[in-house]
Amino acid sequence: MFFTSQLGAGIGGGTSVSNDKELLSIILARFLGWMGSDSVSGLYLALSFFSAILVSTSFASEFESGILKFYVSLPTSRLKIFAIKFLAEFIIVFSIGLGAIYYLMFMKAPGDFLGLLAASPFYVLQPCISLVLATLFTFAVSMYFSVNSRRAWHASLYSLITLYSFYSVRQVAPGAQWFLPPYAFAWGLSEMTSAIYTTFFSVLLICLSCYIFIRKLEVS
Amino acid sequence: MKGRIVKHFKKLGFFIILLILFPKLNYVHSQPGWLKEGDYAVYKFKHAYASNGPLVWGDFGWKLYDLGEGYYRWEVLSIEGNLATLEVTLSTGNNTKTVEVVINTETMDLVENGEVWGKAWFWIDLTRLPAASDVYTVERDITLVSSWLNETVKNPRVSRVFSMSKETGSPLIKTGMGLVDLVVAVSVNTNATNLELGKIVYGPVTGGIHLSWVYESQCGLLVAGLYVDDILTQKFGVHFFEEMEEVGEAVYWIYLEDTNIDIGISAGGTDITVLLKTYFPYILLGVLVVLFTITLVRSWRRTLV
Numbered sequence: 001m002f003f004t005s006q007l008g009a010g011i012g013g014g015t016s017v018s019n020d021k022e023l024l025s026i027i028l029a030r031f032l033g034w035m036g037s038d039s040v041s042g043l044y045l046a047l048s049f050f051s052a053i054l055v056s057t058s059f060a061s062e063f064e065s066g067i068l069k070f071y072v073s074l075p076t077s078r079l080k081i082f083a084i085k086f087l088a089e090f091i092i093v094f095s096i097g098l099g100a101i102y103y104l105m106f107m108k109a110p111g112d113f114l115g116l117l118a119a120s121p122f123y124v125l126q127p128c129i130s131l132v133l134a135t136l137f138t139f140a141v142s143m144y145f146s147v148n149s150r151r152a153w154h155a156s157l158y159s160l161i162t163l164y165s166f167y168s169v170r171q172v173a174p175g176a177q178w179f180l181p182p183y184a185f186a187w188g189l190s191e192m193t194s195a196i197y198t199t200f201f202s203v204l205l206i207c208l209s210c211y212i213f214i215r216k217l218e219v220s
Numbered sequence: 221m222k223g224r225i226v227k228h229f230k231k232l233g234f235f236i237i238l239l240i241l242f243p244k245l246n247y248v249h250s251q252p253g254w255l256k257e258g259d260y261a262v263y264k265f266k267h268a269y270a271s272n273g274p275l276v277w278g279d280f281g282w283k284l285y286d287l288g289e290g291y292y293r294w295e296v297l298s299i300e301g302n303l304a305t306l307e308v309t310l311s312t313g314n315n316t317k318t319v320e321v322v323i324n325t326e327t328m329d330l331v332e333n334g335e336v337w338g339k340a341w342f343w344i345d346l347t348r349l350p351a352a353s354d355v356y357t358v359e360r361d362i363t364l365v366s367s368w369l370n371e372t373v374k375n376p377r378v379s380r381v382f383s384m385s386k387e388t389g390s391p392l393i394k395t396g397m398g399l400v401d402l403v404v405a406v407s408v409n410t411n412a413t414n415l416e417l418g419k420i421v422y423g424p425v426t427g428g429i430h431l432s433w434v435y436e437s438q439c440g441l442l443v444a445g446l447y448v449d450d451i452l453t454q455k456f457g458v459h460f461f462e463e464m465e466e467v468g469e470a471v472y473w474i475y476l477e478d479t480n481i482d483i484g485i486s487a488g489g490t491d492i493t494v495l496l497k498t499y500f501p502y503i504l505l506g507v508l509v510v511l512f513t514i515t516l517v518r519s520w521r522r523t524l525v
Contacts, residue, residue, distance in 0.1 A: 144512065148519040158515065165504050172500040180501065208516075216520060 041167060044134055044182030047097055048163035051138035054089050056155035059146035059213075078214040086143065086206070094135045101127050133185040133199050138163055140205035147209045254439050254481065255304065255325055260295035261342065261441060264396070264477040267462035268312055269417050275370055275459075281414025281423060282369050284460055287312040292452070292474060294342055302326050310456045319455045330450055338366040338450025341433075344404065346381070346440040364431070366450050369412045369459055373431065376408035381437045393434055393443050396477035398485040400436045400443050407432035415460060422460075436483045443483075444475035 062068040071081050102124075106113045117124050142159040149155035166181045184194035269284035276283055290312035297305045297320065304325050309318045322331045323340060330338040341364060363374040384390045384401050392399035412429045415422040423429070433445025452458040461473035476483075 145515060148515045150519060158511065162508055162511065165508065169501060169504065212516075212520075 041170065041182050043097060043100060043131075044138070044185075045164075045167060046100070047093060047135055047138045048160065048167070050093050050096065051089075051135070051142040052156045052159035052163065054093065055139060055142035056146045056149075056152045056159065058085050058089055059143070060149050060155040061152035063150070064152055072217070078217075079210070082210050082213045086139070090135060090139055093139070094131060097131050097135060098128060101131065130185045130195075133195055133202070134182060136206075137181050137185070137198060137202045140202035140209070143209040144205045147212050255296060255299065255343075257296050257298055259479075259481055260293060261479040261481065262291050262293040262396075262477045263442075263447075263474040264291050265289070265461045265474045266464040268310070268456075268458045269415075269460040269462070270457040271459060272457075281416055281421075282412065282459070283416045284418075286418055287315070287458065289313070291477060299325070303331065308451050308455070310452070310458065317456060319451070321451055321455070338454055339363055340449035340451050341406070341447075342442050342449075344378075344406075344435050344440045346404070346435075346437065364406070364408060365448055365453065367453050368410065368448055371411050373408055373410055376406045376431075379405040393436075393475075394472075395443055395475060395483075395485070397479070397483075400434075400483070400485060402437035403434040403443065404437060404440070405432060405434045406445075417460070436485075438483050439481055441479065441481055441483050442476070444472050446471065446473045448473070 059068070062071075072078060102113075105124075105127075113124075141162050142155070145158040145162070146152075146155040149158065163181075169180050170183075179194045181198055184198045266289055268287040268290060270287050271282070272285055290310065293309040293311070295307045297307050299305075302325050304323050306321050306323055307318060308321055309316060311317075321340070323329070323342075324331060326345065328339055328341050328344075329336040330340055358378060359375055360378045361375060363372060364376055365373040381402055381404055382388065384392050384403060392401050393403060408431050410428045410431060413424045413426075415429075431446045431448065433447040434443050435441060436443045446461075446463075448459065448461075463471050463473065
């Protein structure tokens with residue numbers, strides 16, 4: 001690493017398009033470029049906010065109000081209750097995020113977007129992977145605090161602080177931001193290994209939350 | 221009414237002038253005037269490679285030989301106007317050689333009998349730097365080294381003052397007295413692509429070997445980097461150093477080991493802000509682990525009432 005690696009040398013060279021597949025790749029790369037660092041972090045903030053509010057309302061708030069006691073008294077396993085709550089909220093937040101991405105892509109270049117869609121839906125689905133992982137992470141953190149907090153606002157606050165602290169890394173330590181959320185999920189901007197270990201952490205947190213919900217929650 | 225407006229603008233004028241001058245004031249604290257007799261700086265290096273006699277282009281490029289580990293030191297003996305007499309020492313193993321050179325403190329020209337014979341950029345005039353802007357660097361029409369492997373190295377890119385930790389996320393620059401955060405970087409590509417250092421072949425390097433070094437922001441004193449000057453090349457025959465760095469550090473040929481000049485040491489265990497910035501990810505993860513653990517322990521067994 002040279003001292004002057006940050007001197008901002010220009011990137012030269014041109015691109016020659018030899019076939020349709022290459023053209024589609026270039027268009028997709030352009031879309032991903034538009035959804036670059038600012039869009040990724042903006043979307044992450046929105047996901048964090050909605051996850052923290054929605055999940056804490058669904059779990060911690062129902063702890064407080066006693067509705068959850070009613071649910072667990074039904075002849076349904078706690079695993080099912082947990083899974084249904086998780087999936088229902090995940091689908092809502094994920095759909096909103098996906099809508100935002102496609103809206104951005106469409107508004108930036110409607111022709112290219114429709115061209116990509118006509119050529120192969122696979123290209124248009126690629127941003128979904130990053131979004132799934134980002135939503136999973138924000139949900140995992142929110143879920144953990146919601147299951148473990150006694151008050152709904154505690155859960156929301158802890159979740160927001162935790163999720164925002166990752167966002168703040170870019171201001172304090174720009175070099176480390178590529179290894180942590182939200183950029184860890186933005187493939188092409190960061191190393192894939194970052195996404196893998198962050199996803200592993202998300203799954204671990206969800207499993208722990210699920211275990212606490214099923215095994216450690218006592219009904220009196 | 222008119223008088224009130226004029227009075228208002230008079231008040232505002234003071235602040236407007238301050239605002240205009242403020243970006244420049246950031247750099248004015250580093251006038252070359254800090255230089256005085258007795259000032260010195262010592263730079264450490266791992267292995268210096270020198271030419272034995274005239275430079276010869278071999279089968280694999282320039283052929284150099286190893287002088288070993290040592291230090292490169294300069295000290296101001298006297299100053300007359302813009303000309304300063306420096307005592308420059310190169311010490312390698314048991315071999316120490318000292319020369320006296322006269323340097324123009326503004327242009328950094330090395331002068332002998334009224335003629336310029338080279339350049340040595342031990343410091344830079346921070347007042348002549350580009351102002352802070354989105355344009356990170358500018359190309360300066362200056363000569364860095366008049367004779368380096370029979371090549372004149374010139375027209376480098378010079379950055380504005382920037383923070384290693386905040387703006388680049390890179391580790392701070394290591395010196396013998398502590399860490400340096402705010403720096404100015406100089407870089408240039410050379411035409412040299414191959415070097416043969418005894419049994420070691422260095423290169424080929426696409427686009428030429430890239431020289432780059434940094435100055436601290438308080439005095440503009442050279443701190444570290446892939447640095448070479450005409451005193452090294454023409455008085456000591458040294459053209460190249462072995463790279464030395466630890467994992468995660470920038471690549472050094474030489475780095476500042478000691479000086480009596482009050483430079484901008486920003487960390488070294490005392491600057492809590494820089495330490496926080498440097499280790500922020502680890503601190504963040506530590507705090508989060510504590511938060512997660514406390515939350516888990518406090519509510520390990522909850523009762524739905």
